[in-house]
Amino acid sequence: MRMRGLRALLVAVLCAGLSLGPAAAGRQERRPSAPPSFYRPVVTDGMTFPVARTNWFSVIEFENDWHAPRMRVVDGAWRLVGLHEGLDIIAEEGTPILSMTAGTVERLGWTFYSGTRIGIRGQDGRYYFYAHLSGVAPGIGVGTAVRPGTVLGLVGNTGYGPPGHRDEFPPHLHLGIQEGATWINPYPTVRRLYAASARSTARGERRLARLASQGRGRMFDRVASRLYADLEEYR
Numbered sequence: 001m002r003m004r005g006l007r008a009l010l011v012a013v014l015c016a017g018l019s020l021g022p023a024a025a026g027r028q029e030r031r032p033s034a035p036p037s038f039y040r041p042v043v044t045d046g047m048t049f050p051v052a053r054t055n056w057f058s059v060i061e062f063e064n065d066w067h068a069p070r071m072r073v074v075d076g077a078w079r080l081v082g083l084h085e086g087l088d089i090i091a092e093e094g095t096p097i098l099s100m101t102a103g104t105v106e107r108l109g110w111t112f113y114s115g116t117r118i119g120i121r122g123q124d125g126r127y128y129f130y131a132h133l134s135g136v137a138p139g140i141g142v143g144t145a146v147r148p149g150t151v152l153g154l155v156g157n158t159g160y161g162p163p164g165h166r167d168e169f170p171p172h173l174h175l176g177i178q179e180g181a182t183w184i185n186p187y188p189t190v191r192r193l194y195a196a197s198a199r200s201t202a203r204g205e206r207r208l209a210r211l212a213s214q215g216r217g218r219m220f221d222r223v224a225s226r227l228y229a230d231l232e233e234y235r
């Protein structure tokens with residue numbers, strides 16, 4: 001999804017959100033339903049899954065690709081040029097990228113392989129590295145303090161070229177975590193955070209479904225406002 005698609009979606013969400021309010025006096029009570037929305041980040045032990053999830057359709061995929069061989073054609077032959085020191089999370093272009101942890105933005109800008117990237121120094125001392133962004137969120141700059149769930153930017157496929165270069169590979173978030181001078185495998189942590197997020201939002205959806213079937217519109221709105229993200233954060 002490109003930025004324009006994201007904005008259109010947000011407008012749709014906002015408009016639909018307006019219809020969530022209590023039914024006007026004299027109008028017939030209707031069965032409440034939630035508009036397409038991003039879930040509020042689920043924070044577990046001070047950390048959250050780094051890509052925004054939605055209640056309508058979510059192409060988010062990752063597998064343990066730590067130290068997967070990276071090949072390139074050099075002088076007409078495929079050669080091993082390195083090992084993958086991170087985790088690739090496949091998501092639709094324009095999906096918000098969330099800070100996994102509390103910390104401070106330490107690096108921001110373009111590098112040849114990473115494209116637009118943001119580096120966060122976590123309060124835990126680790127360095128969290130987010131690469132290939134299609135855009136940086138407003139208000140994010142070197143020195144900005146972030147918390148788990150702060151929107152850093154949008155998923156893209158920038159990099160492998162001069163500033164602005166893109167489309168060398170499908171959109172995804174490359175996530176790196178460095179401890180001291182050593183990159184570590186993000187997969188076990190990210191997998192745990194994804195599972196926690198999916199469990200929590202599934203619980204929320206079940207609760208909403210119950211309230212909807214009972215026609216409890218006001219309680220539905222209250223639970224929905226806790227389950228779904230504050231749209232201001234996604235502009």
Ligand SMILES: [Zn+2]
Pocket residue numbers: 084086087088173174175
């Ligand atoms: Zn990667």
